[in-house]
Amino acid sequence: MATEVKKVLLLDGVDPVCGQILTQVGIEVTTKGKLSQDELIQAVKEYDGMVVRSATKVTAEILNKSERLCIVGRAGTGVDNIDVQAATRRGVIVMNTPDGNTLSAAEHTCSMICALSRSIPQACASLKAGNWDRKSFMGTELYGKTLAIIGLGRIGREVAKRMQAFGMTTIGYDPLIPAKVTAEWGVESLPLEEIWPKADYITVHTPLLPHTKNLIGETVFKTCKQGLRIVNVARGGIVDEAALLQALDSGTCAGAALDVFLEEPPTDLTLCKHPKVICTPHLGANTSEAQKRVALQIAEQIVGMVKGRPLVGVINAPALANSTNEVCKPWIELAQALGCLGNCLSQPTDTPSLQLTMELFGCEVSTMNTFLGSAVLVGLLKGMTQSGVNMVNAPVVAQEMGIIITVEAHPDSAPPVHSAGSQAIQLKITRGMNSHTLLGNCASGQATLIALDGCVWESGLTLGRNMLFFTAAPTASPLAAIATQLVGLHASLTSILSSAPTQKEVWHVARTTAAINGTPVIPDAKLIAQVTF
Numbered sequence: 001m002a003t004e005v006k007k008v009l010l011l012d013g014v015d016p017v018c019g020q021i022l023t024q025v026g027i028e029v030t031t032k033g034k035l036s037q038d039e040l041i042q043a044v045k046e047y048d049g050m051v052v053r054s055a056t057k058v059t060a061e062i063l064n065k066s067e068r069l070c071i072v073g074r075a076g077t078g079v080d081n082i083d084v085q086a087a088t089r090r091g092v093i094v095m096n097t098p099d100g101n102t103l104s105a106a107e108h109t110c111s112m113i114c115a116l117s118r119s120i121p122q123a124c125a126s127l128k129a130g131n132w133d134r135k136s137f138m139g140t141e142l143y144g145k146t147l148a149i150i151g152l153g154r155i156g157r158e159v160a161k162r163m164q165a166f167g168m169t170t171i172g173y174d175p176l177i178p179a180k181v182t183a184e185w186g187v188e189s190l191p192l193e194e195i196w197p198k199a200d201y202i203t204v205h206t207p208l209l210p211h212t213k214n215l216i217g218e219t220v221f222k223t224c225k226q227g228l229r230i231v232n233v234a235r236g237g238i239v240d241e242a243a244l245l246q247a248l249d250s251g252t253c254a255g256a257a258l259d260v261f262l263e264e265p266p267t268d269l270t271l272c273k274h275p276k277v278i279c280t281p282h283l284g285a286n287t288s289e290a291q292k293r294v295a296l297q298i299a300e301q302i303v304g305m306v307k308g309r310p311l312v313g314v315i316n317a318p319a320l321a322n323s324t325n326e327v328c329k330p331w332i333e334l335a336q337a338l339g340c341l342g343n344c345l346s347q348p349t350d351t352p353s354l355q356l357t358m359e360l361f362g363c364e365v366s367t368m369n370t371f372l373g374s375a376v377l378v379g380l381l382k383g384m385t386q387s388g389v390n391m392v393n394a395p396v397v398a399q400e401m402g403i404i405i406t407v408e409a410h411p412d413s414a415p416p417v418h419s420a421g422s423q424a425i426q427l428k429i430t431r432g433m434n435s436h437t438l439l440g441n442c443a444s445g446q447a448t449l450i451a452l453d454g455c456v457w458e459s460g461l462t463l464g465r466n467m468l469f470f471t472a473a474p475t476a477s478p479l480a481a482i483a484t485q486l487v488g489l490h491a492s493l494t495s496i497l498s499s500a501p502t503q504k505e506v507w508h509v510a511r512t513t514a515a516i517n518g519t520p521v522i523p524d525a526k527l528i529a530q531v532t533f
């Protein structure tokens with residue numbers, strides 16, 4: 001699934017190395033600082049790709065106005081500024097560079113903890129204002145204090161390592177990382193309710209999600225130690241800003257270090273101006289090293305995608321990660337062709353209910369079980385919807401249409417028809433009372449139909465342009481009538497290939513040089529589908 005990317009828009013001051021790498025492979029790059037929503041809605045129409053940091057909000061409106069956009073790259077970690085759901089619905093891949101700025105964010109967090117313990121920014125401001133005030137800035141040591149780390153992913157664990165060097169005891173919580181693993185980095189995992197009363201410092205390192213919004217709020221502050229200090233270098237909103245202000249005023253919280261805010265830049269500066277608060281304008285990833293790294297990574301990921309290499313950093317279609325290599329390509333084409341043929345054979349759409357069962361036979365094709373279902377849906381949906389369907393959005397579009405697909409892999413089983421060889425895809429499509437079973441392979445590198453409803457083509461039927469599928473009784477001989485009818489419709493017939501018969505029927509597939517106008521009427525055969533793959 002190599003994707004064509006000709007023009008890319010770089011926003012938010014993404015490091016120039018990104019543009020340099022994209023340009024080297026012939027991609028045209030436009031660099032803009034920041035665009036308003038309206039400007040971006042206009043601009044996006046011209047681009048196949050866009051690379052942003054956290055400032056640009058990639059909204060559903062922008063995505064839906066895009067005409068050729070296929071990739072949104074995030075030169076950084078958090079994707080909460082991108083409407084990922086809308087991108088998926090639109091068939092746009094969203095990629096990030098999750099580890100490019102980890103060290104910078106961890107170092108910034110540690111700097112904040114140190115600065116908080118000794119009121120360094122406040123003392124600095126006081127001296128710059130001409131005061132020599134040593135009394136107001138009595139600090140506390142970090143040595144022997146307990147640091148609670150909420151979210152023990154990439155950044156959380158780097159913070160733990162560094163703060164242990166100061167002699168801090170590190171405890172933490174992460175629903176996905178087992179206690180045995182965190183113990184290896186010297187972090188004792190505890191349930192949240194046990195963490196709050198133990199912590200002298202709390203630092204949060206989770207993404208902002210519905211379940212992490214206001215994770216630390218009024219109720220939590222009530223159970224914390226008097227004099228707790230809190231750090232947020234993750235996302236504004238994980239610590240409830242109103243509850244924090246109250247805790248600072250009441251003395252429950254002795255200090256807060258904030259790099260991120262619910263609204264950025266904040267229009268209400270009450271928290272920032274609070275004497276116990278130290279703050280930075282979202283600088284966690286603002287180092288030349290991190291910015292070069294994330295810009296380089298996102299550029300290389302886009303180039304890899306264009307060149308058909310395995311996708312890296314994909315947020316919204318992880319199943320497609322390994323779908324881009326040359327081995328997968330013919331199987332994807334076959335699955336799309338079977339989906340397309342299945343849809344044409346099961347016309348008319350007298351019932352909306354549609355069920356698909358795809359079985360993969362053989363070890364090679366079985367490894368593709370995560371994405372061949374999407375490929376079948378692409379083929380199926382292309383004939384059913386007007387909107388652009390691709391491997392990214394096909395599962396969502398199908399789900400919205402009530403289409404059910406199940407995929408079964410049989411790595412150790414041979415296909416049900418001997419002539420299919422060792423690897424094959426079987427698709428059963430059921431629409432109301434109408435049901436067809438298609439078996440195909442791509443042994444010759446081309447999508448090939450081996451059997452249809454049990455009728456076998458021993459040497460396979462290559463699926464190509466202008467094919468007409470007729471069914472007939474096994475005793476009928478309609479070939480001459482088919483040829484005569486097609487000539488009557490001014491179609492130049494190139495071949496007719498008949499399957500072996502079953503007791504019930506035989507399939508005759510005619511190929512013409514161009515699509516025919518009109519429906520051939522043949523007494524002994526019924527035209528079921530006219531398809532171009």
Ligand SMILES: NC(=O)c1ccc[n+]([C@@H]2O[C@H](COP(=O)([O-])OP(=O)(O)OC[C@H]3O[C@@H](n4cnc5c(N)ncnc54)[C@H](O)[C@@H]3O)[C@@H](O)[C@H]2O)c1
Binds near residue numbers: 153173174175212
């Ligand atoms: N300020 C900055 O400039 C800056 C820079 C980089 C990253 N960040 C932010 O830092 C955050 C963490 O980044 P990361 O790279 O460590 O991410 P990560 O995915 O490696 O780690 C996040 C961890 O949070 C955990 N988690 C999820 N829900 C949780 C919950 N309810 N309680 C506790 N843990 C929970 C996850 O299991 C995961 O292990 C992201 O939101 C990112 O956007 C900010």
Ligand SMILES: O=C(O)[C@H](O)COP(=O)(O)O
Binds near residue numbers: 053078079285
């Ligand atoms: O999630 C991130 O990567 C950080 O918040 C950094 O954001 P930035 O790229 O806007 O500095």
